[in-house]
Amino acid sequence: MSIDDFLYSLGGAVERVIMLVIRGLKSFFFPRPRKSPPSFPISGRLSSKYTPHERVSLHLQLLFILYIASSFVLVALVNRPFLFLALSCVYLLYLRYALNAYGDFLIDPAPYRFFYYGLSLLSFLVFVGYLVLKRLNENVVWYYAYLLAVVVSVIAFWIYFKRKFGRDYTYGVVEEVKNDLLRVFVHDDISANVKPGFYWLPAVPDAEPGRVVKVLVENRAFRGARPVRILEVYLSQSSQSSTEPKNATE
Structure with missing residues (x-):
């Protein structure tokens, strides 16, 4: 291969890499709703048997837990505030991407x-x-006072969330x-504080x-709340793997 051919091939490869990076950054910073179910590297293996709704919910839970654990290590154990700030920026950007790209599931x-x-x-403000x-x-003494303020803030946030979105019912699909x-399959429902499963x-x-x-x-x-009885039956048919309960209630 001549030098000209080599440089031409190298230039083409670099151009393809740059275009892939640009498309990836565009997709990350300006996410659009995806049409196919999510497939995440870690939580996707743990939730392969669950519905798309449970997959997204589980991924968000693991993502938040990982952020809290990593932030605790960086702030309380090794004292790396700049790494914590960088981690927080990446986490919040990815959280926005995951919710925008897969929120419809x-x-x-x-x-x-x-x-x-x-x-x-x-959590960011707490750290x-x-x-x-x-x-x-x-x-x-100030640390104890700060810890008390954090507990009060978390409780206040939960109370406000329950008043804004909380409800004493959820939706499920009759399986048997x-x-x-x-035997009713109930999706994960953060508003009703119900865990997914069969009841x-x-x-x-x-x-x-x-x-x-x-x-x-x-x-x-x-x-978590416990399903106790059925209030209403809808005429529409659904399945465990669909998100039709949302459509049936609108």
Whole structure:
């Protein structure tokens, strides 16, 4: 291969790499809703058997936990404030990307956006406040007072979230009818504080496999809410892997 051919091939390869980088950055900073279900490197393996809604929800949970754990290490253990700020910028940008690109797979996106944006911002401010307090080198009493303020802030955020988005019902899909009981699949629902899974509920008329149902939940202190009975049966058919409960309730 001549030098001219080599340089021409090298230039073409560099151009392709630059175009890939530009498209990747454009997709990251200006995300558009995706038409295909999400597939994440880590949480995708853990949630391969779940619905697209659960996949996105699980990924957001793992992402937030990883951010909190990494921030704690950088701020409290190794004292690297600039790395913490860089991590926070990357995390918030990726959180925005994930919610915009895959938010439509959530049955009700608004509560998830408010919850994760709000809680992430609150967490960032908590770590920043700790860094400021640490730099001032105040008495240990101030640390206890700051910890109390953090607890109060988290509780206040949760109360406001529950008042804005909280509800005592959720939606599910009838999977099986057995005697006087129904086996209902309930999606992860942050507004109702319900964990995803199958629940046995008392049977009601017209509840057949594939039907979307409205389910009453019972709140329990310091634990997730528990589905107790069916309030309404919708005529539309659905399946465990769809997001049709959202469409049935609109």
